[in-house]
Structure formats: C-alpha cells, structure tokens
Amino acid sequence: MSILPTTNELGFFEIRLESIGGLGANLAGKMLAEAGVLGHGLNGSNFSSYGSEKKGTPVKAFIRFCEPEVEIRAHSPIEEPHVIGVFHEALYKTVDVVNGLQADGIVLVNSERDMEAVREELELDHGTLAVVDAMSIAVEENTRINTAMLGALYRVLRFLDVDKMRDVIRETFGKKYPHIVDANIRTFNRGYEEVSFKSYEVPEGAEQKPFERQPSRLGYETQEIGGIISAQANSIAKDLSGSRQGFLPAFEQEKCINCTHCDTVCPDFCFVWEEREDKRGRKQMVLQGIDYQYCKGCLKCVEVCPTSALTEIRETIGYSDEHRVKQTFPYVEGVVK
Incomplete structure (x- = not known):
C-alpha cells in the first residue's frame, strides 16, 4: 500500500523549496530525500538550482518521491509541486514562490506574521497554508532555519516518520560537527511542535497556480556584441535584505564620531554620508x-x-x-527603490 498521499501523472509526489543562499535549503533537500529513500523505502531524487553560491542569491531545491517500482527518469526542475517551502519572505519581492502550485497543495512559510497576512500576500485562495517562525527558533537554538523548516514539513506531511529524520540529522551532522547535533534535533522538534497550519476548502473545478517560466533577459539573440554589460551601476538595484539571518545593526547618531571604520569594513552601500560643517566651520562627512x-x-x-x-x-x-536612510545616487535615476 502506498504511503504517498497523492502523485502526479508520472507517479511522483513533488516538493519545491524556495530559499536564499545561506539558509540551508540545499542541505534540507538532501536530508529530506535521504530520509524518504533510506527511512521509508521510497524511490526518490533531489537536486538544487542556485547561482553564484553566495548569501542572498535565490536557491531552489527539488525533491521527488515515488513508489519503489516507479523509475525516476525526470530530472528537470519541479514546475507543479504538491508542496512548497518558503525559507524567507524577502523572496516575495523578486520570485513568485507559489508558481505552479497544485490546487490542493501545501505552502509552508517561515514567518513571524499571522497566517491571514501571509495568505493575503501569497494570494492563496485554497489548499493548506502552514506558518512557522523558523528564524526565531534557529536564533534561540543557535542553528540554521533548515532543520526547523524540516520539522514543520514533517508535521504537515504526515506520511513521513519523524524518527527517520532525526536519524538523518544525527548522521549528517554527527561526523564533522557532533557538537551541534543536539541543537539541531531540538530545532527540528520545535519546528514540528510550533508550526501552525490551516486548510482552505478547494472548490470543485479549482485550478492550480499557472506555472510561468521567467524568460532570460540576455541570451544568444539579445546579448550585446562582445558580451558588453550596458547597464550602469546595476548592483545598486539589488535588495540584499534577504541575506540577513535574524540580526541587523542599529545606529545611534549621538554616539557616532564619524570615524568611518564601519564604512571601511562594509561590503556594500549600507552607510549614508552627508557633507556638513563641524563646530569650527570645516567641512567633513557625517554619517546619517x-x-x-x-x-x-x-x-x-x-x-x-x-x-x-x-x-x-x-x-x-x-x-x-522605519529606520532606513535611503542612499542617493545622483548619476543614476529610477534604479533605487
């Protein structure tokens, strides 16, 4: 008897994890596939799609499960998943995270907001929505959010055995990092216990979210001759807030002596300066x-x-x-939000 709750026309139960580099979605996908294959005897596959392997870049992890007698010959990205896990809400700004979701699909979101606010932003009319504050759990346990998200996934995917995943966590971290095994087990358990979810009725004839593949802006037909990048200062249009993992710097101007140490070590455009006169009438740069x-x-x-x-x-x-002081780039217009 099959333990999979549903499958598509090829016999696959498919999961897609939407994340940002540095949050551990790639490893979470590997661990989830390993638990399903070795722990439950399912046939399964996993791979990830990511760019420059640095914090803040979009990452997708794809997991397929099927019965042992079904061969997996599909190795393409998952376009119409049964389950989607969203590791960071900053993805909403640039990625359609529920792209292609099945009509009765499940969406798990890492968020501290209430469920209705998340549902409204995702425009989720039916199916199941699960919300867990994985970031807070990870901060309190001094781990990453991936094991908290796995715990929440196991709560909504009831066909998976939590003990099998605990074994995978011990196996994965025990060899190189035995000192973090217990913390990750606690993180997994808390994700399982603290997730909240709600199912919304799927009306008869409801359609799944249409999948739309994003076209490449530059290709062999549209690229400039010689590979020239004609967009000037394109890095200033990026939103790097998704790279933060629960903490950020707070600024108190009264204590600042404008020494510029912060600007020296900052890898980006974080600090906003303005030329002013000091008490003696001399011009100097003042941190705003x-x-x-x-x-x-x-x-x-x-x-x-x-x-x-x-x-x-x-x-x-x-x-x-609320506390953002916007940068001004006088030579580039219409780029900064």
Missing part, C-alpha cells in the same frame, strides 16, 4: 544612517565601532523600513 536595502546582516560594522554607536539587535518586522 543605514540603508538597510543593502545590509546583509554581517555585523562587521558592529565589531569595529569604537563607540557602540552601532549595536547588534534582533530584527523585527518593519524595523528596517
């Missing part, structure tokens, strides 16, 4: 604040600040928008 659009949360600035004008705080919803 932080443009959180470019802040990855590396906290190097906090480490080098000699006056504690920059301190590490736990990121909360709306803080970065």
